[in-house]
Amino acid sequence: xxxxxxxxxxxxxLLGGLLVGLAAALFMIFxxxxxGVSGIFGGMLHPLKGDFFWRAAFxxxxxxxxxxxxLAGSISAPKIDGSVFQLVTAGLLVGFGTALGSGCTSGHGVxxxxxxxxxxxxxxxxxxxxxxxxxxxxxxxGFGG
Amino acid sequence: MRRxxxxxxxxxxxxxxxxxxxxxxxxxxxxxxxxxxxxPSLAFVMGGAVIVSLAAFRLAAKRRESLFGRVIMLNxxxxxxVKLIAGSVIFGIGWGLSGFCPGPAIVSLGNGEWKAAIFxxxxxxxxxxxxxxxxxxxx
Numbered sequence: 001x002x003x004x005x006x007x008x009x010x011x012x013x014l015l016g017g018l019l020v021g022l023a024a025a026l027f028m029i030f031x032x033x034x035x036g037v038s039g040i041f042g043g044m045l046h047p048l049k050g051d052f053f054w055r056a057a058f059x060x061x062x063x064x065x066x067x068x069x070x071l072a073g074s075i076s077a078p079k080i081d082g083s084v085f086q087l088v089t090a091g092l093l094v095g096f097g098t099a100l101g102s103g104c105t106s107g108h109g110v111x112x113x114x115x116x117x118x119x120x121x122x123x124x125x126x127x128x129x130x131x132x133x134x135x136x137x138x139x140x141x142g143f144g145g
Numbered sequence: 146m147r148r149x150x151x152x153x154x155x156x157x158x159x160x161x162x163x164x165x166x167x168x169x170x171x172x173x174x175x176x177x178x179x180x181x182x183x184x185p186s187l188a189f190v191m192g193g194a195v196i197v198s199l200a201a202f203r204l205a206a207k208r209r210e211s212l213f214g215r216v217i218m219l220n221x222x223x224x225x226x227v228k229l230i231a232g233s234v235i236f237g238i239g240w241g242l243s244g245f246c247p248g249p250a251i252v253s254l255g256n257g258e259w260k261a262a263i264f265x266x267x268x269x270x271x272x273x274x275x276x277x278x279x280x281x282x283x284x
Contacts, residue, residue, distance in 0.1 A: 004184040007175055009166055013186040016165020017193025023158035024194065025201030030150055032211030032218070035158065037248040042272045057148040061155020062248065063255035068156065069163055077256040078169035082243060084263055091250075091264040093239030095271020098247060100279065101232020102223070105167075105246040106158075108233070109191060114198035115219045122225055123233040128177070130237025135177040138242065 024111050034115075036107020037062075038098035086143075097127075147213055159252045165190040168252050170244025177241050228279070239271075 027035040098104040112120020166172040175184035253261035
């Protein structure tokens, strides 16, 4: 392991993290819900009555963020590399895995750890470890973007 | 009023993800590349986010209802099971391959990125598939 000091952005990442935490905090205080994106998004795929528009409002807020940032003139869009095949494969795995495991980086990784849930702590250790092994394998065996 | 608050919370969340670097797939892969040239930045995202939400959840745990009158549930409702373990490992593989998890992928839709749209469509497909698998294993 070598630390990549060139790309290291502790202040920006901490500030962004505080905003993510603020959003999770407000969601719980106002709405009493765990702010988990995979669950909020997944619930729209088979909507129940009266259970659609709050999800849509939240996801719309997410999508408007780059537009607000663009108007503020600060952040440029990061490049997405990887072929269509890689993105489809990864998307299927992310969708399947988060639905089966009932959560992703926000629901388990942030909210779950913050509420000291043993399930979420285990889930987070597993997906971070599995992501690390995947990145290592992708480089070692020459697949991935 | 509620729809506005959900929208604004989503907006704060999205801006946080952008500022933190989570919406940049190569930065996410840099964090996961612990065996190579490791960029530890994203540990600060989780650290910052957990500190704020931990404090708020402790306050929320003392109340029965949220400000908009919903019951607050902060405890696990399910045990640790095979689905949680297998699902999390599978999610990690997709995360490592693409550098995308669900939140940042949806934020990137707002950039008009067609590649993000492909990812999100495939993600929806994966979720539907998981629904079939869990339903058929039950019955």
